[in-house]
Amino acid sequence: MKSALLSTAIAAFALTAPALATAEVSKADVLANYSDIAAANYGDSVTTAKALQVAVEALIATPSVETLQSAKAAWLMSRVPYQQTEVFRFGNAIVDDWEGKVNAWPLDEGLIDYVDASYGGPTDDNEFAALNVVANPSFTLSGNEIDASQITPELLSDTLHEADGVEANVATGYHAIEFLLWGQDLNGHGTGAGNRPWTDYAQGEACTHGNCDRRAAYLKAATDLLVSDLEWMAAQWAEGGDARSTVTANEDAGIVAMLTGMGSLSYGETAGERMRLGLMLNDPEEEHSCFADNTHNDHYYDGLGVQNVYLGQYMGADGTLVAGPSLSDLVGQADPVLDVEMREKLSRTMLALGRIKTAAEAGFAYDQMLERGNLGGEALVMGGVAGLIDQTKSIERAVVALGLDQVDFEGSDSLDNPDAVFQ
Amino acid sequence: MMRVFALCLMVLPGVTLAQTPVQRAVDVHILPGFQALAQQTGALKAASAVGCTDLEAPYHQTFDAWMGVSHLRFGPTEVEDRAFAMAFWPDTKGFTPKSLSALIADQDPVVRDPALFAEVSVAARGLFALEFLLYDDRFASGDTYRCGLIRAIAADMDRIADDILADWTLSYGSELTTPGGDSRYRTGDEAAQELFKALSTGLQFTSDTRLGRPLGTFDKPRPNRAEARRSARSLRNVLLSLASLRDLAALLSEGHPGTAAELDAAFDRSIALAERLEDPDFAGVTTPQGRFRVEALKNSIDEIRAITATRLGPQLGVAAGFNSLDGD
Numbered sequence: 001m002k003s004a005l006l007s008t009a010i011a012a013f014a015l016t017a018p019a020l021a022t023a024e025v026s027k028a029d030v031l032a033n034y035s036d037i038a039a040a041n042y043g044d045s046v047t048t049a050k051a052l053q054v055a056v057e058a059l060i061a062t063p064s065v066e067t068l069q070s071a072k073a074a075w076l077m078s079r080v081p082y083q084q085t086e087v088f089r090f091g092n093a094i095v096d097d098w099e100g101k102v103n104a105w106p107l108d109e110g111l112i113d114y115v116d117a118s119y120g121g122p123t124d125d126n127e128f129a130a131l132n133v134v135a136n137p138s139f140t141l142s143g144n145e146i147d148a149s150q151i152t153p154e155l156l157s158d159t160l161h162e163a164d165g166v167e168a169n170v171a172t173g174y175h176a177i178e179f180l181l182w183g184q185d186l187n188g189h190g191t192g193a194g195n196r197p198w199t200d201y202a203q204g205e206a207c208t209h210g211n212c213d214r215r216a217a218y219l220k221a222a223t224d225l226l227v228s229d230l231e232w233m234a235a236q237w238a239e240g241g242d243a244r245s246t247v248t249a250n251e252d253a254g255i256v257a258m259l260t261g262m263g264s265l266s267y268g269e270t271a272g273e274r275m276r277l278g279l280m281l282n283d284p285e286e287e288h289s290c291f292a293d294n295t296h297n298d299h300y301y302d303g304l305g306v307q308n309v310y311l312g313q314y315m316g317a318d319g320t321l322v323a324g325p326s327l328s329d330l331v332g333q334a335d336p337v338l339d340v341e342m343r344e345k346l347s348r349t350m351l352a353l354g355r356i357k358t359a360a361e362a363g364f365a366y367d368q369m370l371e372r373g374n375l376g377g378e379a380l381v382m383g384g385v386a387g388l389i390d391q392t393k394s395i396e397r398a399v400v401a402l403g404l405d406q407v408d409f410e411g412s413d414s415l416d417n418p419d420a421v422f423q
Numbered sequence: 424m425m426r427v428f429a430l431c432l433m434v435l436p437g438v439t440l441a442q443t444p445v446q447r448a449v450d451v452h453i454l455p456g457f458q459a460l461a462q463q464t465g466a467l468k469a470a471s472a473v474g475c476t477d478l479e480a481p482y483h484q485t486f487d488a489w490m491g492v493s494h495l496r497f498g499p500t501e502v503e504d505r506a507f508a509m510a511f512w513p514d515t516k517g518f519t520p521k522s523l524s525a526l527i528a529d530q531d532p533v534v535r536d537p538a539l540f541a542e543v544s545v546a547a548r549g550l551f552a553l554e555f556l557l558y559d560d561r562f563a564s565g566d567t568y569r570c571g572l573i574r575a576i577a578a579d580m581d582r583i584a585d586d587i588l589a590d591w592t593l594s595y596g597s598e599l600t601t602p603g604g605d606s607r608y609r610t611g612d613e614a615a616q617e618l619f620k621a622l623s624t625g626l627q628f629t630s631d632t633r634l635g636r637p638l639g640t641f642d643k644p645r646p647n648r649a650e651a652r653r654s655a656r657s658l659r660n661v662l663l664s665l666a667s668l669r670d671l672a673a674l675l676s677e678g679h680p681g682t683a684a685e686l687d688a689a690f691d692r693s694i695a696l697a698e699r700l701e702d703p704d705f706a707g708v709t710t711p712q713g714r715f716r717v718e719a720l721k722n723s724i725d726e727i728r729a730i731t732a733t734r735l736g737p738q739l740g741v742a743a744g745f746n747s748l749d750g751d
Contacts, residue, residue, distance in 0.1 A: 090749065106516070123517055125648070142643075165643045168516070268749030280504045280511075280545040281518055373542045393607075396616075396744045405742035 025329035027251040033324030035244040037314040042234035044081035044317040063201040083301030090264035091257030107170035151217040153225040182291035189371040193293035263395040271388035284367035296360035335401040349387030456492040463488040464581040471577040475570035490663035494625025499590035518546035534575040558653040616741035624746040630724040637705040644708040652704040693723040
């Protein structure tokens with residue numbers, strides 16, 4: 001009897017001890033860890049972009065099937081950390097104002113280089129949809145004569161990017177580079193991604209599609225720009241950086257920024273703009289990485305980024321785990337049932353996004369899932385959409401549970417209009 | 424919502440309770456709106472079955488009815504992409520003309536089978552596809568396939584309107600008005616938040632998208648981006664959306680007379696500005712004077728948005744939450 005009582009007492013102690021020993025997590029702790037995760041995540045984005053830069057330089061120096069393939073592999077790796085950072089966008093004005101430079105999408109790729117005849121020419125929305133800068137050292141843009149004889153990072157960022165005020169004129173960032181490495185995916189709903197020949201970068205006689213020197217210069221300029229833009233953002237999250245000091249300056253506003261990033265990326269951006277729209281339109285190129293057919297990974301790592309922020313954990317590209325006080329801890333203190341609900345929903349979303357990734361990697365590409373009447377594809381994509389929409393409902397509940405729904409610094413539209421929080 | 428409700432219970436025992444604003448919104452705003460839509464799509468379908476000329480009037484009447492409910496983007500409208508299939512806009516990459524051209528070029532037999540047509544891209548279905556077929560020179564010339572396509576679109580819209588109405592009538596109305604239990608709304612506050620979001624998102628869409636898109640920038644106005652400009656009903660859509668949103672705002676602000684009066688006056692100003700505009704397709708945004716007047720209208724709607732966010736939301740005890748316009 002005695003020993004049974006004792007073990008009961010030990011069991012009771014073991015159950016209650018952690019709760020007694022754990023101090024309440026504070027908003028400041030959570031925000032510090034959030035900033036650490038952002039710093040590590042953007043840091044990994046820089047590291048992998050630099051690896052891409054090395055591979056691009058090798059491709060340009062010695063064009064071949066192998067060097068083109070290495071550059072593509074480096075691009076794919078660089079997307080793994082970057083997509084996880086997208087959860088920092090919507091709540092943080094400094095990120096949202098900047099991200100168009102590195103991840104703008106969708107793009108009218110004919111602005112940059114040659115395209116297939118089926119692409120068509122200028123559209124109602126975009127007069128410069130088929131400008132082809134690679135082939136044209138000078139042209140007129142909104143009434144100004146542009147000297148594009150030298151393709152420099154400045155030409156791309158200051159003159160071409162969003163030329164004529166049209167967002168589809170994407171001259172810089174991951175997707176411009178993706179197009180320069182893969183080329184257009186002309187397979188429709190059929191098998192295969194873009195298939196740009198390595199000879200598009202061959203110099204002299206072997207050059208295909210003309211202007212290989214200018215194409216190489218464009219690719220180098222865009223890659224250099226990507227690295228410098230990412231370095232700038234990584235610095236903003238380091239100790240003393242603007243993004244970190246802004247998000248930690250007002251604790252309630254900071255927590256709202258975290259939740260805003262999670263909710264806006266889940267619902268309006270990923271579930272809506274990027275997933276459901278493509279399915280509704282049955283358009284094989286209405287996918288986030290349409291040239292490389294890497295969209296399954298885009299969605300997967302976006303979802304993982306949302307989960308990272310909630311759990312306060314990030315697995316780095318070198319295997320270093322950043323982990324600390326989390327939103328999950330905060331919500332758990334306020335409403336333990338809601339915390340369980342949120343963690344379950346985030347896991348379910350990751351399972352659904354994982355299924356899309358699994359099927360895609362086994363050969364059922366994302367653009368094939370979008371085909372009219374493809375019920376298996378529709379079920380896969382809608383599984384992800386449903387998970388993302390469902391978790392958004394719980395994110396809204398977390399805002400209420402943390403008492404942030406009536407935060408009065410900028411009215412109650414803070415979630416609807418993230419910028420307003422920081423104006 | 425529920426807090427007020429509970430308070431009434433305590434102070435007025437035995438008295439029959441007044442309906443909650445959510446219940447009233449379902450009864451006098453949502454259900455009548457979707458009934459009107461189903462009626463008009465039925466008339467449009469019937470007219471298209473008779474012939475493919477003279478469809479302009481039923482097209483406009485259907486569009487008018489849609490404007491009465493286009494802000495109710497939750498629940499039954501979001502099942503199977505119904506709302507997108509009813510009205511796919513904005514169409515930033517020209518998917519509608521592209522998809523219609525593809526169907527016509529292939530003489531795609533999908534138009535003969537309603538079940539298969541329901542799987543067609545949303546860009547080739549609904550009001551905006553129909554607008555292209557009736558008003559755009561590229562599509563407006565008559566042939567047999569075009570007529571079959573028009574009939575398929577009209578029948579598809581009627582099916583969708585009936586499905587939305589059936590869902591609202593049979594299940595979703597009670598789900599919204601009796602939160603808790605099996606309802607997706609856990610509390611009355613969550614149900615009220617849904618309607619509040621419909622109001623604030625509707626106002627945002629009319630300001631940012633219906634007016635913001637054609638306004639473009641001062642250096643680059645974009646009249647071609649006006650909603651339904653081909654049938655010259657861009658301004659009419661703004662007016663009808665304001666009328667419907669005003670109706671919802673009045674229902675939601677019932678218990679708060681000060682805010683109700685403020686909202687009413689703000690809607691009055693916006694509607695008066697819109698009525699004086701005399702620019703049905705916003706082509707006037709290319710002139711300084713015309714642009715100024717559209718901007719004034721937009722600013723007046725943003726004032727309604729401010730009252731909604733800073734007064735009505737806190738009084739209802741709800742936050743704006745997330746909406747589909749979040750993101751790029």
